[in-house]
Amino acid sequence: MDATGPLFAGPPAAHGVPWLALLALLLGAGAAVLLVVGLVRGRLPASYAAAAVLLPLGAYALGSLYMLEGSKQVAFCGSCHVMTPIMTSMQASGDSLASVHYTRGLVPHDQACFTCHSGYGIWGGVDAKMAGVMHMVRTVTGWYTLPIKHNGPFDIDSCLGCHAFAPSFRAVDAHRDPDLQKALLARELSCTGTCHPAAHPESALTGGSAS
Amino acid sequence: MIRLACLFGLIALAALGLLIVRLDGAAAIVFSFIGMPALGLALALYGAARWRAGAFRLNAPPGK
Secondary structure (H helix, E strand, C coil): CCCCCHHHHCCHHHHCCCHHHHHHHHHHHHHHHHHHHHHHHCCCCHHHHHHHHHHHHHHHHHHHHHHHHHCCCHHHHCCCCCCHHHHHHHHCCCCCHHHHHHHCCCCCHHHHHHHHHCCCCHHHHHHHHHHHHHHHHHHHHCCCCCCCCCCCCCCCHHHHHHHCCCHHHHCCHHHHCHHHHHHHHCCCCCCECCCECCCCCHHHHHCCCCC | CHHHHHHHHHHHHHHHHHHHHCCCHHHHHHHHHHHHHHHHHHHHHHHHHHHHCCCCCCCCCCCC
16 A cells, blocks of 8 residues: 555654755855866965865865765665665565564664664764764775675664663563573674574675575 | 866865765765865865965965
């Protein structure tokens, strides 16, 4: 059933004026005018020296913020060909943990990847951005092997951030087992792939090619 | 040197424009790995040109 209508487009606040992009464009346009003048004339008036430096820098600062914020979007993650099958499988109804969370609305639809992969707290976001830079490096250089694997153990703090205080989570006997709690907190075990389904289906980890 | 600095600056701004128009992985790669180095190079070249023109001397004449 194809649901259409403004109600299904998300909250109105999500569709406001993209000020960050607009400001970056405005500063960038001003800088471009100055740079074209400099390119044509071979010199820039000294009185415009500060503007010639500050306008491009300002445009790039805003552009970087725009990229940092925009890179939390599911569509951004799925735009690289290795990640496209993972995004597709998550959005389809399936048994994988990512799909269950996404299709039931248990994670924000527009930032589903970032929600689970950024870790918990402010440093989780910083780590995710650092990992994102490495993803770009690996994409450019082809420095990866298929099927792709998660770099290190999955940070279960991302799971606990939502589940730890849920009565339904606390009521499960296995979660109350001291040995299991110890193993989980020591990162010897993870939630996914052992007791719970794998986060993403194996078929989605091959970058779209047959494994 | 100013022309080269302006050219690199415009390349950097083109990368920024691409990012604003279509925010995806490819544009982010261009912005980060072409745009940012181009902007750095542009600023370094412009700074060098201004330095050669004597703009950073303590007794620089007005307007330098």
